[in-house]
Each structure stands twice: as C-alpha cells, then as structure tokens.
Amino acid sequence: MTMAEPRLIDPDRRKFLLKSLVLGCSAAASPLITPVSFASAPWDNRLVVIILRGAMDGLDLLRPVEDPLLAGYRPDMQTDGQVPLAAGFALHPALASLQPMWQDGELAFAHAVSTPYRDKRSHFDGQDLLEAGHQTMHDYASTGRSGWLNRMLTLVPGATARTAFSVGQEDMVLLNGTAPISSWAPGQGLSMSDQGLELLQMMYEDDPLFHAAASDAIALTSMQSGSAGAGMADGDGEMMDMGEAIAAANQGRRAKELAGFAATQLNADSRIAAFSIGGFDTHRAQNRALPRALTQLAQALISLKDTLGVNWDSTAVLCLTEFGRTVRQNGTQGTDHGTGGAMIMAGGAVRGGTIYGHWPGLTEAELYQGRDLLPTMDVRGFAGHAMQDLFGFTRGDLERIIFPGLDLSDGQKFIL
Amino acid sequence: MTVSPATISAVRFGYGFRADEHTPADAVGLLDRLAQADETPLNIAPWNLVRSQSELRTARLLLRDRRNGKDGADAAYKKQVKKSRSQGVVVAKSVFGRAIYGRDGFRERLVMFWRDHFTTEAKVAVNFAYAGDYIDGAIRPNITGRFSDLLRAAITHPAMLAYLDQTMSAGTDSRRAKSGKGGLNENLARELLELHTLGVDGAYGQADVRQLAQLMAGMRFVHNGLEMHPGMAQPGSKSVLGREYSGAQPSLDDVFAFLDDVALHPDTARHLARKLVVHFITDTPDQRHIDYVCEHYLATAGDLMETYSALLDHPSAWMDFGQKVKQPFDLIVSGMRALDLAQAVLEGADRRAMRRYLLGPMLVMGQEFLRPGGPDGWPEEAAAWITPQGLAGRVQWATDAAQSFGADRDPRGFLATALADAAGPGLRFAVSGAASRQDALTLILASPEFNRR
Numbered sequence: 001m002t003m004a005e006p007r008l009i010d011p012d013r014r015k016f017l018l019k020s021l022v023l024g025c026s027a028a029a030s031p032l033i034t035p036v037s038f039a040s041a042p043w044d045n046r047l048v049v050i051i052l053r054g055a056m057d058g059l060d061l062l063r064p065v066e067d068p069l070l071a072g073y074r075p076d077m078q079t080d081g082q083v084p085l086a087a088g089f090a091l092h093p094a095l096a097s098l099q100p101m102w103q104d105g106e107l108a109f110a111h112a113v114s115t116p117y118r119d120k121r122s123h124f125d126g127q128d129l130l131e132a133g134h135q136t137m138h139d140y141a142s143t144g145r146s147g148w149l150n151r152m153l154t155l156v157p158g159a160t161a162r163t164a165f166s167v168g169q170e171d172m173v174l175l176n177g178t179a180p181i182s183s184w185a186p187g188q189g190l191s192m193s194d195q196g197l198e199l200l201q202m203m204y205e206d207d208p209l210f211h212a213a214a215s216d217a218i219a220l221t222s223m224q225s226g227s228a229g230a231g232m233a234d235g236d237g238e239m240m241d242m243g244e245a246i247a248a249a250n251q252g253r254r255a256k257e258l259a260g261f262a263a264t265q266l267n268a269d270s271r272i273a274a275f276s277i278g279g280f281d282t283h284r285a286q287n288r289a290l291p292r293a294l295t296q297l298a299q300a301l302i303s304l305k306d307t308l309g310v311n312w313d314s315t316a317v318l319c320l321t322e323f324g325r326t327v328r329q330n331g332t333q334g335t336d337h338g339t340g341g342a343m344i345m346a347g348g349a350v351r352g353g354t355i356y357g358h359w360p361g362l363t364e365a366e367l368y369q370g371r372d373l374l375p376t377m378d379v380r381g382f383a384g385h386a387m388q389d390l391f392g393f394t395r396g397d398l399e400r401i402i403f404p405g406l407d408l409s410d411g412q413k414f415i416l
Numbered sequence: 417m418t419v420s421p422a423t424i425s426a427v428r429f430g431y432g433f434r435a436d437e438h439t440p441a442d443a444v445g446l447l448d449r450l451a452q453a454d455e456t457p458l459n460i461a462p463w464n465l466v467r468s469q470s471e472l473r474t475a476r477l478l479l480r481d482r483r484n485g486k487d488g489a490d491a492a493y494k495k496q497v498k499k500s501r502s503q504g505v506v507v508a509k510s511v512f513g514r515a516i517y518g519r520d521g522f523r524e525r526l527v528m529f530w531r532d533h534f535t536t537e538a539k540v541a542v543n544f545a546y547a548g549d550y551i552d553g554a555i556r557p558n559i560t561g562r563f564s565d566l567l568r569a570a571i572t573h574p575a576m577l578a579y580l581d582q583t584m585s586a587g588t589d590s591r592r593a594k595s596g597k598g599g600l601n602e603n604l605a606r607e608l609l610e611l612h613t614l615g616v617d618g619a620y621g622q623a624d625v626r627q628l629a630q631l632m633a634g635m636r637f638v639h640n641g642l643e644m645h646p647g648m649a650q651p652g653s654k655s656v657l658g659r660e661y662s663g664a665q666p667s668l669d670d671v672f673a674f675l676d677d678v679a680l681h682p683d684t685a686r687h688l689a690r691k692l693v694v695h696f697i698t699d700t701p702d703q704r705h706i707d708y709v710c711e712h713y714l715a716t717a718g719d720l721m722e723t724y725s726a727l728l729d730h731p732s733a734w735m736d737f738g739q740k741v742k743q744p745f746d747l748i749v750s751g752m753r754a755l756d757l758a759q760a761v762l763e764g765a766d767r768r769a770m771r772r773y774l775l776g777p778m779l780v781m782g783q784e785f786l787r788p789g790g791p792d793g794w795p796e797e798a799a800a801w802i803t804p805q806g807l808a809g810r811v812q813w814a815t816d817a818a819q820s821f822g823a824d825r826d827p828r829g830f831l832a833t834a835l836a837d838a839a840g841p842g843l844r845f846a847v848s849g850a851a852s853r854q855d856a857l858t859l860i861l862a863s864p865e866f867n868r869r
Contacts, residue, residue: 124539191815196855199846207864209802216804
C-alpha cells in the first residue's frame with residue numbers, strides 16, 4: 001500500500017496549479033474540481049446530517065409507554081430491553097447502546113415533528129422535500145432544485161469545496177446546488193498496481209480535469225478510516241463486488257464506515273458532513289426490520305463520537321427522516337407511511353437528555369387524519385436553530401434563504 | 417487534437433468503435449442511415465403499453481383487495497409489485513443491448529438524448545411497468561419526425577402523466593375541485609414550459625404555467641387510452657402564451673393545439689438547438705452553431721431530421737475532438753463495444769450480473785440507471801462527472817472490465833480498435849510501459865481519450 005505516498009501528490013498538484021494558471025481554461029476554473037483545500041475552515045463547530053431513508057417509525061423509536069392506547073395500536077411491539085428515558089417515554093431496545101450518550105447529556109430527541117410535506121406520503125417526494133427544505137414541492141421545483149445545506153454554504157464567505165462533504169454513493173439533494181462541495185464513497189479505491197497507478201497519473205498530466213480529480217481521489221483513498229485504502233488491492237487486482245457494495249450501501253450496512261470517514265473529514269478541514277442510512281421502510285415484520293436499521297444508526301453515532309474525539313464537543317448531529325408511519329400497526333406486523341415522526345440529535349454541542357417538541361396525544365381525535373401521529377413542529381425549525389446557534393446565521397437568512405417559508409419559532413433551541 | 421472524421425463520427429455521434437462494424441464517416445452518411453428503417457434485432461422485449469396497462473390493472477385490483485383485508489391479497493400484491501419491478505432489469509438489458517449492438521449508433525444516442533430530455537422515473541414501484549414502453553413506444557418511433565409529434569407522445573404517455581402528477585390534476589372550477597376532492601397540480605405544466613419546450617429563460621410567466629395547468633387538467637390515461645375527464649377539466653377558455661384555447665367543451669384537441677403551437681415557438685427552437693449542440697459537441701458551444709440549428713428547426717417547422725442535419729452540417733461538429741466527457745452509461749457501452757461483449761452474454765445476464773457489470777459501476781460513477789433524480793435529466797458539463805468519486809469509479813470499472821472481459825486481448829490491437837487515431841502520445845507511452853496486459857487494458861479504458869468524445 002504505497003499509493004498514498006505524498007510524493008505522488010504534491011509536485012503534481014503544483015504542476016496542475018501552474019498549468020491551470022497558464023491555460024485559464026473553463027474546466028480548471030470550475031469549483032467542482034477545486035483541489036484539496038488547505039484554507040482554514042470558517043468555524044470550529046461541526047454539523048452532521050444523517051438522512052434516515054424509508055420513513056423511520058418515530059412511535060416505535062420513542063415510545064409513549066404510559067399512554068394506555070399504545071398497546072392497542074401496537075400489540076406486537078417488543079418491549080423487552082427498551083430504555084426508559086423521561087416523561088413517560090422509552091427508547092427502542094436496538095438503541096440501548098446509546099444510553100450512556102443520553103445520560104451524559106449528548107443525546108436528545110424531538111417527537112411529533114415533520115417537514116411541511118403532507119398527504120401523498122411518497123418516499124420520493126418526501127425525501128426531496130426534506131432535503132430541499134422548502135415549503136412545497138412546487139417551491140422546490142421552481143427554484144432550481146437545491147438542498148438546504150448547500151444554500152447555507154452559499155452564505156458562508158470562507159467556504160471551500162472541502163467545507164462540506166457528502167459521504168456515500170448516493171447523490172444527496174441536501175447538498176445539491178451552486179456552492180461547491182466534496183463527495184466520496186469510502187471503501188472505494190483504485191485497484192491498480194503501484195506501477196499502473198503511476199502510469200495513470202502520468203497519462204492524466206495533460207488533462208487538468210482528470211489530473212485534479214485523480215489526485216484528490218488518491219488523497220481521499222489514503223484518508224479512509226479503518227482499513228486504510230480498503231478496496232485498493234495489490235497487483236493481483238482483486239476487486240470488491242460492486243453489486244455487493246451497493247446492496248450493502250443501500251441497506252445501510254456500511255453506516256459505521258460512512259460515519260468514520262465523515263468524522264475523519266470533520267477532524268480535518270470539513271465542518272459539514274451528510275450521509276444516509278436506509279432500511280426504515282418497515283411495512284412488515286417491523287420487530288425484525290427496524291432493529292437492523294436502528295443498529296446501523298447507533299453504530300454510526302458511536303463511530304462519529306469515537307473518531308471525532310475532542311471535536312465531538314463542538315459537534316451536533318441531526319438525524320432526519322422524510323415522514324413518520326401509521327400509529328396503528330398493519331396486517332403484516334408492520335406500519336405504513338404516515339406523517340408525524342421523530343428526529344434524533346446527538347453530539348457534545350447538543351443540550352441532551354431531553355425530549356423536545358409538543359406531544360399531541362394518541363386518541364383518535366388527536367391523530368392526523370385519524371391514522372398518523374399529528375406533527376406539531378417542523379423539523380426545519382430544529383435544524384434552523386442548530387445552524388443559528390452553531391454558525392451564527394441570522395433569522396432572516398434562515399427563514400428566507402435556507403428554509404424559505406419557515407417560521408423559526410416552529411422549532412426549539414437545543415444547542416448548548 | 418485532430419482526429420479523422422470517421423473517429424468523430426463513431427465516438428462523438430455514436431457509442432464508439434466496435435470491431436467489424438461500419439460507421440459512416442460524414443454527415444451525409446449518418447443521416448442516410450438514420451433515414452432508413454429502424455432495425456435493432458434484440459431478443460429482449462420489455463412490456464408494451466397494452467401489457468403494462470393490464471399488469472397495472474391487476475396491481476390496482478390487488479391493492480383494493482388488500483385495503484379490504486382480503487386473505488392473501490397482501491402477498492399477491494407484493495408479488496405483482498415485484499413483477500413490475502423486474503421490468504427494471506428487462507428494460508436495462510434492452511437499453512444496454514440496443515446501445516451496444518445497434519448498428520446505427522447515432523439513432524441510439526438520439527433515443528437516449530430525447531429520453532433524458534423528457535425524463536420520467538417510476539415514483540412508485542408498480543410504475544416500472546411503463547419504463548419500457550415509454551422508450552420504445554413514445555420516444556423511439558418519434559425521433560426522426562416532427563418535434564411536435566415527439567412532444568405529444570412523451571407528454572401524454574402514462575409514465576409522464578404519473579411522474580409529473582398530471583393524473584390527479586383537476587381544474588380549479590371543475591366539478592371535482594368544487595366537491596373538495598382535488599385540485600390543480602402545476603407540475604407537468606411547469607416542466608413542459610421550463611424543460612421540454614421554451615427553456616427556463618423562455619418568454620413565459622407563472623400565469624402561463626397556471627393557465628396551461630388548467631388547460632391540461634383532466635387529461636389522464638385510462639385503460640382504453642388518453643381521455644379528458646369531464647369532471648376534472650377546467651371549464652371555459654384558457655390563455656397560454658398569449659393565445660386562447662377555447663373549444664366548446666374542454667378537450668384533448670385544445671391540449672394538442674397548444675403542444676403544436678409551443679413546439680414551433682422560437683424559444684423552443686433555441687432551447688432544443690442549444691441542448692443538442694451541448695449534448696453532442698461541446699459544453700461551451702459556439703453561438704453561431706446554435707443559431708444555425710435553430711434556424712433550420714424553425715424553417716422546417718420542427719422537422720427533426722432537418723435539425724440533425726444542421727447539427728452535423730457545421731464545421732464545429734467535426735472539430736476539436738474530446739470536448740465532452742462520456743456519461744457513465746455511454747462509457748460502459750463504448751467499453752463493451754470495444755471489448756466485443758457477446759450479445760448472448762448480455763441477453764442471458766441475470767439481475768445480479770447486470771448489477772455487477774453494468775448498473776453498479778454506473779452508480780459508483782454517479783449515474784443511477786435512468787434515474788437522474790429530477791425531471792431536468794443528467795448534467796452535461798464534464799466537471800459534473802469527473803469528480804474524485806466519479807473518476808475513481810471509472811478507473812475501478814476499467815480495471816474490472818479489463819479483467820472480466822479483456823481475456824487474451826493484445827493491448828496494442830485493443831488500442832487501435834477502441835480509439836483508432838484518437839489515442840494521444842501520453843496514452844501510447846503508458847500502454848507501452850505497462851507491466852501487464854491487465855494494466856494496459858485498464859489504462860486504455862480509463863484514459864482521457866476513451867472517456868472523452
């Protein structure tokens with residue numbers, strides 16, 4: 001594994017920079033190929049956004065255990081091992097490993113929250129709206145389809161392409177937009193022999209676009225946590241199975257790896273990272289399916305904390321999902337698409353040990369359309385407060401540019 | 417770099433070289449071939465419209481049974497969804513197959529260009545049923561006629577009506593809206609003006625979007641075809657882009673009349689001309705070339721063959737090889753052509769093999785097969801694809817493809833087959849210096865020359 005030798009990178013990058021000065025060509029000027037930045041980051045605080053894809057069941061995550069109606073709605077709920085939290089709520093057993101975080105005040109929740117998305121309950125639209133941060137799909141589509149984290153970056157004077165990192169193979173709407181960002185799927189490597197790789201670099205020297213991207217790719221490969229350079233094989237060219245890797249990514253089995261890589265970037269020049277965990281669409285056998293997804297989530301949070309080290313103290317993690325699920329379980333021991341759900345906040349910067357939000361109750365009349373948990377606050381309000389308190393954005397920027405149409409009071413403060 | 421017209425023809429206007437395949441070396445040759453009958457023999461057939469409709473009807477009935485709590489309905493519905501979803505793989509094989517084995521590369525490229533221009537995605541799994549017919553029934557047969565016919569076929573196809581939420585749209589004064597059971601949805605109207613015709617800089621405003629949505633309200637696809645649902649249609653006259661559409665009763669004819677009008681709007685001509693030049697030739701187009709294509713389009717009332725003729729019949733079409741980067745689909749197709757993947761192998765591939773060799777690598781390079789994630793389709797600019805992640809995906813694919821399909825190939829011969837005179841001195845040097853056949857083939861497939869066109 002000698003691929004990460006710095007001698008391969010530094011002189012080449014200097015050459016690239018010189019070339020792009022001489023050529024002044026449009027490709028070299030593109031923000032998308034900004035090489036690894038050595039500029040200092042605009043702030044010390046860090047924000048991680050994890051999108052929980054498939055609509056996480058907030059009611060199973062954070063159970064209102066003192067409500068006598070719960071057992072009627074959810075006769076098959078597995079209560080062994082659930083963790084009593086506060087004020088009549090208990091945490092799903094699969095998140096028991098997060099109990100120390102809760103006790104240390106580094107873990108919090110907001111219950112009965114949602115985006116403004118209503119009624120059609122489509123994953124596709126729901127996730128787009130969650131990541132767009134707009135009031136309606138119409139606003140999203142008619143304003144250039146950017147994500148709220150990217151719009152936030154456009155307001156940061158010192159931001160570079162390294163300030164925000166999209167981690168994983170998915171293209172995240174959250175970070176789409178005009179501000180340059182970085183993206184990388186850890187585990188990916190360049191499986192060539194060392195000599196082949198040198199020839200590759202040499203071959204790319206005459207093409208600034210390819211050269212810059214390859215140099216960055218090699219640098220990123222060397223920064224991967226855990227088995228550094230996983231996927232980079234020696235001369236025998238052994239490959240990971242691409243299909244397997246994608247299936248794994250889709251099922252969130254690599255969440256821990258994504259989190260570790262994100263934390264490594266946040267320890268360097270990045271201050272914002274986003275990735276996804278899937279597997280929350282639990283239409284059947286929820287007692288089997290949900291623990292799998294939640295375990296991934298718990299491992300990701302623990303991996304973030306462990307890898308961030310002292311930087312965990314200045315970090316807030318927001319875990320958001322497109323909508324909640326039906327209050328009643330369905331005929332296949334699962335739940336269907338609903339409305340109000342829950343969000344999870346973690347990190348040393350979070351005022352933890354608290355369940356935020358307003359609990360709407362579970363009587364028939366208190367449910368949304370007689371079937372879903374009634375959303376009483378907007379997840380964007382919480383995310384807005386996080387950005388205000390971590391990075392100092394004004395209310396005007398938050399309500400007009402980052403989350404157009406949001407009333408910030410439709411969320412609560414939770415940053416220390 | 418200066419390369420021969422034959423190379424430009426095969427690589428820029430097709431899917432690259434394939435051994436023993438003849439490619440016309442000039443505009444006349446490309447157009448002559450495109451004017452002939454469309455024949456791409458392939459033993460893979462996705463569902464046609466009739467079949468799609470019938471499968472979806474079955475799914476709807478099972479869904480109703482499931483809602484009514486009928487025994488076994490849940491399992492039966494899931495099975496039906498799975499059946500629809502399996503069309504995803506069939507469509508992928510058919511699309512790859514046509515691109516790899518089609519002898520008319522320019523036609524295949526145009527099919528994908530227009531498919532992307534009129535992007536649709538299945539928002540719910542059962543709608544995978546439409547994916548094949550959308551390409552083979554709506555797009556493919558209409559790419560050499562008039563743009564107005566292509567526009568009508570794409571906009572009124574159930575895949576599009578479902579994707580852009582037209583199916584449920586009811587006029588604000590319709591019976592449906594008045595009874596409180598629905599209302600207007602502007603999605604299709606907006607994208608039709610912004611993406612499919614006038615372009616975002618075109619001469620239209622929110623009022624036009626709204627009026628067009630009213631004009632199209634009630635247009636939906638039912639089992640016996642396209643209809644204007646009387647209870648959902650907006651009564652009265654509608655004014656779009658300064659023209660009144662006011663048949664005695666709301667009707668599809670008014671919608672068709674609008675589509676014919678907007679197809680010939682100068683802003684549509686400009687938008688389409690620009691997209692064609694940018695897609696095929698360069699990310700930074702010569703305005704004179706765009707104007708030239710635009711003028712031909714308008715002078716021939718949107719005749720697409722004439723439009724392509726103007727695209728090809730301009731000096732910049734044959735100059736400056738390598739300005740565009742191949743999108744991941746195009747890269748893999750051209751790789752499979754150069755490596756001469758046997759047709760039977762593709763036709764026999766199962767879901768896992770498709771994912772392993774074609775769909776998975778595309779995803780890693782940043783392109784989920786036929787799912788650009790929005791109705792605006794895939795980005796064109798080279799820098800959107802050659803990111804650290806995207807390029808690492810390309811190199812990894814090159815390694816894998818060389819290993820899996822390169823077998824006993826001689827690198828020098830392969831270089832000649834794959835790139836002819838487009839291989840530059842840097843690549844030739846790298847190939848001659850490679851320690852193994854595997855490395856040499858990988859370098860060729862990963863080279864800027866092979867990734868550009």
